[in-house]
Amino acid sequence: GAVVSQHPSWVICKSGTSVKIECRSLDFQATTMFWYRQFPKQSLMLMATSNEGSKATYEQGVEKDKFLINHASLTLSTLTVTSAHPEDSSFYICSARDRGLGYEQYFGPGTRLTVT
């Protein structure tokens, strides 16, 4: 089946620094990628949707200058958390979709971000 990877799987960074999370579709071309945020034992909150080669569309309430999303190729999207604060600590999950796969979404394993 279609596989989505994320790197790193966990990261600790100091407050005020930036951290980049990568999301890759390993065996298909992801025309659309999604970034979610999840708090413990809660549902996934969609942060933004990105189409390859286009600017990301952010959900209401998500700061686009803080959560920079780049989808430069059909297999790679990145989420950069800029000037991280402890409240940005969370579990970030990416998902990828391709028209050729019937619009199904495939999820990455997630990245645990801890800001100290």
Next chain:
Amino acid sequence: AQSVAQPEDQVNVAEGNPLTVKCTYSVSGNPYLFWYVQYPNRGLQFLLKYITGDNLVKGSYGFEAEFNKSQTSFHLKKPSALVSDSALYFCAVRAPQGGKLIFGQGTELSVKP
């Protein structure tokens, strides 16, 4: 607007007993419905989906779900629960033309030996 509700935050089942995790949805038109499972500190794993056709859908790990249009429900079921089924389960809905996945709140399933 589309929405999904999982009325139970937690479901407790004894191993070997049947389990049901409930999901109801609200969507205009014919929905695409999904169930995902999440183990601690992991991403979501696809269990099954309903697109069209037979109302009873069989999925991974012995799970199945029944689509009931009149009750707008898509409950997840398994005839005999395993301790290893303990996890967080999410129901999701999406419009057929490929819009966003809308997730329910999640239901924590606990299966005790």
